[in-house]
Amino acid sequence: MGTFSLVQKSGVVAVGLRRRLVSGKPARTFLGCVVLFLAFLGLSEASYLFVFPPASNAVFWLPSGLTMAWFLRTTKAHWPAWLLVVFLAEVLVVLQHGQPPALAMAWGAAGGLLPFTGASLLRRRTRAGFVFRRPWDVARLVWLGAAVGAIPGTLVAAAASVVWLGDPSFWHVAIGWWSSDALGVLLLCPLFLTWTEPAPPRSGRAVEALSLLVILTGGAWWVFGSVRPREIESALPALLFPLTAWAAIRFGPRGATAATVLVDFMAALHTSRGRGPFAMGSTSVAARVLTVQTYVSVLNGLVLLLAMVVVEEQKARAAAERAEQRMKFLAMASEILSESLDFTTRFAALARLCVQSMADWCVIDVVGEGGVVQRLGGAHREPGSEALLRQLEEQYAPDATSPHPAAEVLRTGKPMLLPLLTDELLQAHAVDAEHARLIRALGTCSAMAVPLSVRGQTLGVLSLGCAAPGRHYSPADLELATELARRAAISIDNARLYRDAQGAIRLRDEILSIASHELNTPMTSLKLDVQTLKRVAAPSGEPLPPSLTRVERQIQKLARLIEELLDVTRITTGRMHLQIEDVDLPALVRDVTERFTEDFSRAACSLTLHAEPSLVGRWDHLRLEQVVTNLISNGIKFGSGRPIEIWVGQADGAARLTVRDHGIGIPPDRLPYIFERFERAVSSRAYAGLGLGLYIVRSIVEALGGSIRVESTVGSGTMFTVDLPPAGPPHAAGKEGER
Numbered sequence: 010m011g012t013f014s015l016v017q018k019s020g021v022v023a024v025g026l027r028r029r030l031v032s033g034k035p036a037r038t039f040l041g042c043v044v045l046f047l048a049f050l051g052l053s054e055a056s057y058l059f060v061f062p063p064a065s066n067a068v069f070w071l072p073s074g075l076t077m078a079w080f081l082r083t084t085k086a087h088w089p090a091w092l093l094v095v096f097l098a099e100v101l102v103v104l105q106h107g108q109p110p111a112l113a114m115a116w117g118a119a120g121g122l123l124p125f126t127g128a129s130l131l132r133r134r135t136r137a138g139f140v141f142r143r144p145w146d147v148a149r150l151v152w153l154g155a156a157v158g159a160i161p162g163t164l165v166a167a168a169a170s171v172v173w174l175g176d177p178s179f180w181h182v183a184i185g186w187w188s189s190d191a192l193g194v195l196l197l198c199p200l201f202l203t204w205t206e207p208a209p210p211r212s213g214r215a216v217e218a219l220s221l222l223v224i225l226t227g228g229a230w231w232v233f234g235s236v237r238p239r240e241i242e243s244a245l246p247a248l249l250f251p252l253t254a255w256a257a258i259r260f261g262p263r264g265a266t267a268a269t270v271l272v273d274f275m276a277a278l279h280t281s282r283g284r285g286p287f288a289m290g291s292t293s294v295a296a297r298v299l300t301v302q303t304y305v306s307v308l309n310g311l312v313l314l315l316a317m318v319v320v321e322e323q324k325a326r327a328a329a330e331r332a333e334q335r336m337k338f339l340a341m342a343s344e345i346l347s348e349s350l351d352f353t354t355r356f357a358a359l360a361r362l363c364v365q366s367m368a369d370w371c372v373i374d375v376v377g378e379g380g381v382v383q384r385l386g387g388a389h390r391e392p393g394s395e396a397l398l399r400q401l402e403e404q405y406a407p408d409a410t411s412p413h414p415a416a417e418v419l420r421t422g423k424p425m426l427l428p429l430l431t432d433e434l435l436q437a438h439a440v441d442a443e444h445a446r447l448i449r450a451l452g453t454c455s456a457m458a459v460p461l462s463v464r465g466q467t468l469g470v471l472s473l474g475c476a477a478p479g480r481h482y483s484p485a486d487l488e489l490a491t492e493l494a495r496r497a498a499i500s501i502d503n504a505r506l507y508r509d510a511q512g513a514i515r516l517r518d519e520i521l522s523i524a525s526h527e528l529n530t531p532m533t534s535l536k537l538d539v540q541t542l543k544r545v546a547a548p549s550g551e552p553l554p555p556s557l558t559r560v561e562r563q564i565q566k567l568a569r570l571i572e573e574l575l576d577v578t579r580i581t582t583g584r585m586h587l588q589i590e591d592v593d594l595p596a597l598v599r600d601v602t603e604r605f606t607e608d609f610s611r612a613a614c615s616l617t618l619h620a621e622p623s624l625v626g627r628w629d630h631l632r633l634e635q636v637v638t639n640l641i642s643n644g645i646k647f648g649s650g651r652p653i654e655i656w657v658g659q660a661d662g663a664a665r666l667t668v669r670d671h672g673i674g675i676p677p678d679r680l681p682y683i684f685e686r687f688e689r690a691v692s693s694r695a696y697a698g699l700g701l702g703l704y705i706v707r708s709i710v711e712a713l714g715g716s717i718r719v720e721s722t723v724g725s726g727t728m729f730t731v732d733l734p735p736a737g738p739p740h741a742a743g744k745e746g747e748r
């Protein structure tokens with residue numbers, strides 16, 4: 010086993026011990042008391058290694074680092090027990106050193122005050138305990154835990170020294186106590202905190218960790234262990250900064266705390282024995298102590314800060330990478346979902362995409378017609394295991410009552426996350442033992458099922474399973490699966506809406522076709538009857554009775570509407586045939602405008618017609634009449650009381666007809682739609698019509714090989730421009746056909 014994995018292992022042990030201690034059982038609390046007591050005694054003995062003779066107290070009081078970390082890591086309910094243990098341990102240590110019992114009691118109380126004050130300040134606003142992961146946490150630990158937290162205990166201990174030991178200077182003692190307590194916290198507390206914090210597993214760094222350990226130990230020994238002064242002696246301690254920074258950058262907070270503790274111990278140990286730059290540079294013991302303490306505080310503070318910054322940066326990078334992968338995955342899923350309208354193909358591809366990245370198997374169940382659940386996609390990372398998926402589908406398809414997670418999600422519409430699929434959970438969600446066996450055979454250690462929901466409806470379920478024993482689905486995975494399921498649900502919904510819309514359009518066209526044919530027959534005989542009535546009412550050309558004129562006009566209107574409907578049916582069914590012949594466009598336009606004379610005067614519209622004498626092309630006479638009639642009647646309808654201008658001539662090698670009015674105009678947002686079926690830019694209450702005229706006009710013009718465009722300004726008027734190739738439609742055959 011490499012050094013680094015040993016180091017990792019000890020971290021795991023520390024985390025496990027901590028978990029056991031905070032879990033709250035009396036036996037464990039007792040175990041905690043014993044461990045704390047023994048560790049306290051051990052560390053207090055170790056602290057005496059760092060005494061600078063002739064001074065008698067240690068430069069760092071190591072138990073303070075231990076007790077602070079202990080109080081920060083455990084629940085407050087245990088604090089009374091820990092306080093008692095710290096008190097007893099401290100009393101024992103003091104008595105062992107031959108001090109009076111009253112002093113031992115006072116110092117015992119001071120020993121408990123330090124972690125109590127520091128931990129209370131640090132945990133003030135956090136219910137979950139003190140977290141030691143961000144740069145800000147280092148600053149808080151230094152300031153609140155070490156600097157402020159050490160004050161009350163220090164004052165008590167210094168007062169006791171003055172009273173029972175007769176120390177002449179209260180402040181001198183207090184400052185000595187305070188600095189060694191605070192440094193004890195700064196030194197050991199981060200070490201305990203980082204090594205009891207779960208850390209991401211890393212491997213493959215054993216050689217690097219071992220090299221660093223050797224270099225750092227050798228380096229620190231070389232820097233601090235020299236007995237003869239070297240020329241640059243005072244600059245040498247700075248050489249250890251990059252080495253500890255290396256530990257922080259490469260091995261995070263755990264590496265940083267381990268490296269700093271090693272350097273701190275070396276510095277204090279050698280200096281106290283009169284070796285190295287700090288001993289040689291400073292003459293008095295007090296100055297040596299202060300130099301070591303300053304060095305240790307600066308080194309620890311900076312290296313810890315660096316480690317936390319590195320952690321933050323790694324976290325941010327990992328989050329960005331995860332987000333990018335997530336985006337890529339969702340983009341690929343969207344592409345698959347938009348590729349075809351066929352669910353089976355789409356969902357099979359989607360399931361395959363899932364098993365390439367986020368799952369070992371994936372199935373997609375969709376509720377079909379009549380509430381029957383159909384499996385539309387199923388894939389396994391190992392193609393050989395897909396037979397198992399098929400067997401599961403055949404034998405245990407989720408239905409309304411089964412305990413299957415997919416069935417439960419269908420019932421509740423809520424996602425289900427099973428991070429660790431234990432045997433009990435598996436039994437609870439399996440129909441029978443065989444079902445459970447098949448699910449295990451798929452290799453399921455963790456699973457999740459998310460609803461395909463859209464517009465408050467659950468259309469199906471996406472189920473994912475993962476087989477790697479160490480990999481468990483997390484809430485973040487569930488979130489990704491939910492987003493994927495949402496997109497899949499939208500695609501199902503869109504496809505269904507599209508299918509329904511197509512059906513509705515087909516039905517509408519059928520009804521229109523039947524209705525227009527059925528209406529046309531009575532309309533033809535009605536027209537004949539009106540002609541007969543006219544002859545009877547005015548046999549020798551006398552003026553017609555007004556009622557009969559009205560009837561005739563209404564019948565013409567009705568006939569036009571029916572004709573429009575019939576034309577639309579012909580266009581949509583491809584039955585609009587053209588009769589191509591030589592047509593003189595100016596003559597045709599003049600004919601049509603003459604027929605409108607009465608309408609122009611009724612609508613108070615003046616007409617200006619500019620037409621070339623003759624412009625002949627291969628077109629369909631009656632259909633062209635229809636085009637001109639539609640454009641002029643729209644001009645009259647929407648430009649009532651204003652002039653209308655018509656121009657017929659040649660432009661760009663084509664025959665051009667423009668019809669311009671000065672009426673209400675068309676709003677720009679409606680312009681792109683007015684040539685579509687049933688599209689209108691006005692309300693039907695204000696202007697009668699079906700919204701079919703321009704659709705028919707465009708269809709005729711395009712069938713003749715030409716084009717039509719519109720320019721319009723609201724309030725100023727509209728101009729339609731029709732361009733027709735004189736040679737007629739590209740494949741003009743001049744066939745007779747249904748009109």
Ligand code: ADP
Pocket residue numbers: 643644647648670672673674675683688689690691697698699700701702703704726727
């Ligand atoms: P209809 O006239 O029966 O509504 P059309 O297909 O002929 O149907 O026209 C579609 C829509 O285009 C009309 O409802 C109207 O809003 C707009 N439109 C057409 N011609 C004109 C025009 N000359 N001036 C203003 N709006 C027009």
